[in-house]
Amino acid sequence: MVFSTREFAVFFVLVFFLTWALSDRVRARNIFLGAASLFFYACWSPLYLTLILFSVASNYYATRFMHPAEGRRRRLWLWAGVVSNLAILFAYKYLGFATSSLQLLVEALELGIEVPYVKLLLPVGISFYTFQSMSYTVDVYYRRLEPTKSLLEFCTFVSFFPQLVAGPIVRARDFLPQLRQRSVLTDAQAGEAVHRILVGLVKKVAISDFLAVNMVDRVFENPAMYSSVEVLVGVYAYALQIYCDFSGYSDIAIGTARLLGFHIPENFELPYRARNLRDFWRRWHISLSTWLRDYLYKPLGGSRGKWRWLTYRNLFITMLLGGLWHGPGWTWVAWGGLHGLGLAWVRFFDERRKARGRPEPTAPWRQAVGVFLTFHFVCALWILFRAKTFPKAMDVFEVLGELSTQTPNLPWTVLLALAAGYLGHFLPDIVPKTSIRLFQRLPAMGWAVVAAGVVYFLTLVASSDVVPFIYFQF
Numbered sequence: 001m002v003f004s005t006r007e008f009a010v011f012f013v014l015v016f017f018l019t020w021a022l023s024d025r026v027r028a029r030n031i032f033l034g035a036a037s038l039f040f041y042a043c044w045s046p047l048y049l050t051l052i053l054f055s056v057a058s059n060y061y062a063t064r065f066m067h068p069a070e071g072r073r074r075r076l077w078l079w080a081g082v083v084s085n086l087a088i089l090f091a092y093k094y095l096g097f098a099t100s101s102l103q104l105l106v107e108a109l110e111l112g113i114e115v116p117y118v119k120l121l122l123p124v125g126i127s128f129y130t131f132q133s134m135s136y137t138v139d140v141y142y143r144r145l146e147p148t149k150s151l152l153e154f155c156t157f158v159s160f161f162p163q164l165v166a167g168p169i170v171r172a173r174d175f176l177p178q179l180r181q182r183s184v185l186t187d188a189q190a191g192e193a194v195h196r197i198l199v200g201l202v203k204k205v206a207i208s209d210f211l212a213v214n215m216v217d218r219v220f221e222n223p224a225m226y227s228s229v230e231v232l233v234g235v236y237a238y239a240l241q242i243y244c245d246f247s248g249y250s251d252i253a254i255g256t257a258r259l260l261g262f263h264i265p266e267n268f269e270l271p272y273r274a275r276n277l278r279d280f281w282r283r284w285h286i287s288l289s290t291w292l293r294d295y296l297y298k299p300l301g302g303s304r305g306k307w308r309w310l311t312y313r314n315l316f317i318t319m320l321l322g323g324l325w326h327g328p329g330w331t332w333v334a335w336g337g338l339h340g341l342g343l344a345w346v347r348f349f350d351e352r353r354k355a356r357g358r359p360e361p362t363a364p365w366r367q368a369v370g371v372f373l374t375f376h377f378v379c380a381l382w383i384l385f386r387a388k389t390f391p392k393a394m395d396v397f398e399v400l401g402e403l404s405t406q407t408p409n410l411p412w413t414v415l416l417a418l419a420a421g422y423l424g425h426f427l428p429d430i431v432p433k434t435s436i437r438l439f440q441r442l443p444a445m446g447w448a449v450v451a452a453g454v455v456y457f458l459t460l461v462a463s464s465d466v467v468p469f470i471y472f473q474f
Contacts, residue, residue: 002469003252004204004458011040012256015161019260023183027152030179033260034156041125041164048123051088056155058084059133063140063147074141081137085130092120093127097328125165127325129158131291136172138295145173153179162253162260166246166469168267168287175264183261191440193258194447198454200251203244205458207421209467211237211244215414220386223396227404231396237414238386239379240421243271245470246285272378272425275370277342278350280378292322311347316340326385331393335384342377 002008015036022029042049062081066074090098096119103115136154139145148154157175219226219234226234250267257264267286274280281289300314316337323336353360361367387393439450 003249003256004201004462007043011036016259019183020185023261026180026182029183030152030156034152034159037156037159037161037164040161041159044124044165045121051092051123051126052129052159053155055085055088055130055133056151056158059137059158060148060151060154063137064149066137066140067147078137078141082134085134085137089126089130092122094324094328095120101330128167128169129164131288131325132169132172133158135169135291135295139171139173148172148176160257160262162257162262163264166249166253167285168250168253168265169291170264170287175262178262185259185261188440189258191442191447192436193255194451195255195436195439196251196258197255198451200248200255201458202454203248203251203421204469206461207417208241208245208248209463210417210461211241211414211421212467213463214411214417216241216386218409220392220396223399226399226409227406228400228402229405229407230409231399233410233414233418235379235383235396235400237418239272239375239382240418240425242382242385242470243268243425244421249469270425272375272422273371274374275367276346276374277339277377278346280374281339281343288322288325292318296321308348308351312344315343315347319343329388331384331388331390334390335381338381338384 015033018032018036019029022032038049038052041052059081062077062084066077066081069077096117099115099117099119103117106113106115136145136157140147148157153176154172156179157170157172160170160175163170215234215237219231220238223231223234247268254264254266265287269283269286271280271283274283297314297318300317301310302314303311305311305314317340319340320333320337323332323334323339326332326336361370383396384390384393387396439447442450
C-alpha cells in the first residue's frame with residue numbers, strides 16, 4: 001500500500017476519523033492504531049507480520065528483564081536484544097550477499113568448493129524497524145530511558161504505519177510519551193500537515209517518478225546509448241530523483257502522523273545546499289545519520305581518541321557500515337566507505353584551519369564553491385549507489401569521460417522537471433514558509449480545492465504503473 005495510491009488514501013481517511021473518534025480513550029486509540037499499522041504492514045506480505053511481531057516481543061521482554069538486572073546479567077539481556085535484531089537483519093538482508101561473497105573468495109583461492117547460494121525475500125522496512133527497536137534496547141541498557149510496561153504501547157511505537165517502511169527512524173524517548181497522552185491538532189497544525197503531504201506527493205509523483213521513468217532508468221540501464229551530456233543530466237536527475245523520492249516519503253509520513261496527532265522528526269534539510277560533506281550528512285537522512293552517530297560512531301570512540309587518526313578511523317567505519325545498511329552489495333559498501341573518507345578529509349582540514357586560528361570562510365563566493373564541489377562529489381558517488389555493480393558504474397564514468405555533447409535523447413519535459421526540482425530546492429526559505437502560511441489561512445473548502453487541483457495535476461503527469469519508493473528496498 002504505497003502512499004501515492006488511492007488505496008492508501010481510503011485507508012488513511014478511515015484511520016483518521018476513527019483515531020480522533022477514540023482520542024479521549026488513549027488505550028483504545030493505541031489499540032486501534034497498532035492494529036491499523038499491522039494491517040498496513042500485512043498488505044505488503046502477511047507472512048512477514050511474524051518478523052515484526054518477533055522484533056517487538058524480543059526487544060520488549062529483553063528490556064523488561066534487563067531493567068532490574070545489574071552487571072553481567074544486564075549485559076547478557078542487552079546482547080540478547082541486539083543479537084535478535086541483527087540476526088533477523090542478517091538472515092533476510094545479508095545472507096545472499098554473504099554466501100555469494102564467500103563463493104567468490106573460494107573461487108579466488110581455487111578451493112573447488114561450491115557454496116550454496118541462499119537468499120530470502122527482503123521484507124519491506126526491515127532495516128528501519130530493527131534499528132528503531134535496537135535503539136530502544138540500547139537506551140534502556142544505558143538508563144537513558146525507562147522501559148515501557150505496556151507491550152501494546154511498544155508494539156504501536158515500532159509498527160506506527162506512517163514511518164514504518166521507510167522512516168524517519170523514531171526514538172522511543174520521543175514517541176512513547178506521545179502514546180500516553182491525548183492527541184491535540186490545531187487548525188494551523190492541520191493546515192501545515194496537509195500542505196506537507198501535498199508537497200510530498202508532488203515531489204514523489206511529478207518529479208521523482210517522472211525523472212525515473214523518462215531519464216534515469218534509461219541512462220543507467222544502457223549508458224553507452226547516450227552522450228556525455230545526456231548521461232550527466234541523467235546523474236543530476238538521479239540526485240534529484242532520490243532526494244524527492246525519499247524526502248517526499250518523509251514529508252508524507254510527517255504530515256500523516258501530524259494529522260493523527262503525533263510528531264515524528266525531520267529527516268531532510270535541503271541537503272544539496274550543503275557547503276561540505278559534514279554539512280551534507282547533517283541535512284541528509286537525518287534520523288539515520290544521528291542514529292549512526294549515537295549508536296555506532298560514539299561507541300567506537302567518536303572524536304575522543306588520543307590520536308587524531310582514531311577519529312578518522314571511526315568516521316570511516318561508521319560510514320562503511322552505513323553504506324552496508326543501505327544494501328547488501330559491494331557498491332554500497334564502497335559508497336559508504338568513500339563518504340567516510342570524504343568526511344575524514346573535511347574534518348582534517350577543518351581541524352587544521354582551527355589550529356592555525358583561521359575563521360570559517362563566510363564569503364559568499366567561497367560558500368558557493370563549497371556547495372558546487374560538495375554537490376558534485378555526492379553526485380559522483382550516487383553513480384555507485386544507483387549502478388548496483390562496479391562494471392555498470394564504470395560504464396557511466398566512461399561515457400562521461402568521452403565529453404560528447406549531442407543531445408537527441410534529452411526531452412524538454414525532463415529539463416523542465418529538473419529545473420522545477422532544483423529551483424524548489426534552492427528557493428529562499430521565505431518562499432515555502434509563505435506558502436504554508438497562505439495555505440493555513442484558507443478555509444477547509446479552500447484546502448479541499450487546492451488538494452483536488454494537486455491530485456488532478458498528478459494524474460496528468462503520473463506514470464502508468466505505481467513506482468515504489470526507493471528506500472522500500474532498504
